[in-house]
Amino acid sequence: METLEAARRQFAVTGHSIYLDLANQNSTPKCVLDELVRFHTEAHRRGADKQGYIDRIETVRGQLAGLLHCDRSEIALTKNTSEGLNIAAAGIRCRPGDNVVLSQFEHPNNVYPWLALARQGVEARIVRPAGRVVQAGDLIAQIDERTRAVTCSLVSFMPGERLDLAAVSAACHAHGAYLVVDAVQGLGIVDLDPHALGIDLLAASGHKGLLAPHGVGVLYCRREVCPEIEPAFVARAGMRRLRPMEHDSTQYEYAPLDDARRFEIGNFNYSGFSALGAALELILSLGLARIERHVLGLSGRLIDGLLEMGRVDVWTPREPARRAGIVGFVPPGAERVGAALRAAGGVFTIRREAIRFGFGFYNTADEVETVLRVIREAIA
Secondary structure (H helix, E strand, O other): OOOHHHHHOOOHHHHOOEEOEOOOOOOOOHHHHHHHHHHHHHHHHHOOOHHHHHHHHHHHHHHHHHHOOOOHHHEEEEOOHHHHHHHHHHHOOOOOOOEEEEEOOOOHHHOHHHHHHHHHOOEEEEEOOOOOOOOHHHHHOOOOOOEEEEEEEOOOOOOOEOOOHHHHHHHHHHOOOEEEEEOOOOEOOEOOOHHHHOOOEEEEEOOOOOOOOOOOEEEEEOOOOHHHOOOOOOOHHHEOOOOOOHHHOOOOOOOEOOOHHHHOOOOOOHHHHHHHHHHHHHHHHHOHHHHHHHHHHHHHHHHHHHHHHOOOEEOOOOOHHHEOOEEEEEOOOHHHHHHHHHHOOEEOEEEOOEEEEEOOOOOOHHHHHHHHHHHHHHHO
16 A cells, blocks of 8 residues: 655645645646656557547546446446536426525535526526525525425635535435535545445545546436436437447437446547546545545644634634645735745735645645744734
């Protein structure tokens, strides 16, 4: 099994920066870079290997199924989180007068697909909590007999809170609604079992915790739910086929597959998914349970250190079950603190007017102590 210390050496950025920006995008690990070079070098030398690409796609599908503790038939390959969320929003059968429930604190890309349902006469019930985070009860209180879906994040993009998804899914299913989850800020960081949590559909991109390039994503759709979700777009890839080659087709029947592959269209980003496979090998060799423990330890120590200063407004919940790798906070003199962090090599983002750190398994306890010292000195 790979060690965290050895895995950290995969990331050149750690040699000159304190990289706390995984919530924005990852820094390419060496194994991914090597796989991209290998893929394109072979294509350059001998041309495309279509069957080899397809075989690799199926290997990656199996890796993703292992990551999510699900069956490979529940995995569709997409280009990003937004595509997966749009597949869910467009595919759930709704009637005029139905509603969907979501929080104002969702990422915009998990808001607009649901607002678009207004064209069908569907109400988007946007929960506006009094505080800075949404609670499971806030969403559950808005569910009624006309609710078709509740959508929420596994880990919010800011300030990184986690909901009691099992409670939300139980309320959804009691009313015949689906639970749709944006998992981009958690997949590859927390150990997730969508079956155990009652998640019906889940979407994520590869360019954050999954350590892949932009342009690859995953959609999980629970096996029993797949036939109920209508594909928004269709292509041969999502159809039952009598013949193996597209140019052999002379008769056509609209017959989508009854598993998650019904949502796949056209050729894949073969090089991107091949790179994702290399990243998944690294993640799976470490083990998600170990990654989650490590990241929770780092984010917890940061929160404790910030609270000890007494002058920092920490937005992220302290309880381990309610957070993951993202910490959002506002110190006094935020611009001065941000400049000091950048001067010390810190890489991070500002979201909702707060400083946002996003931890990965390559971060260390020493880095946490360094940024705490820099913040402490900057606000003194």
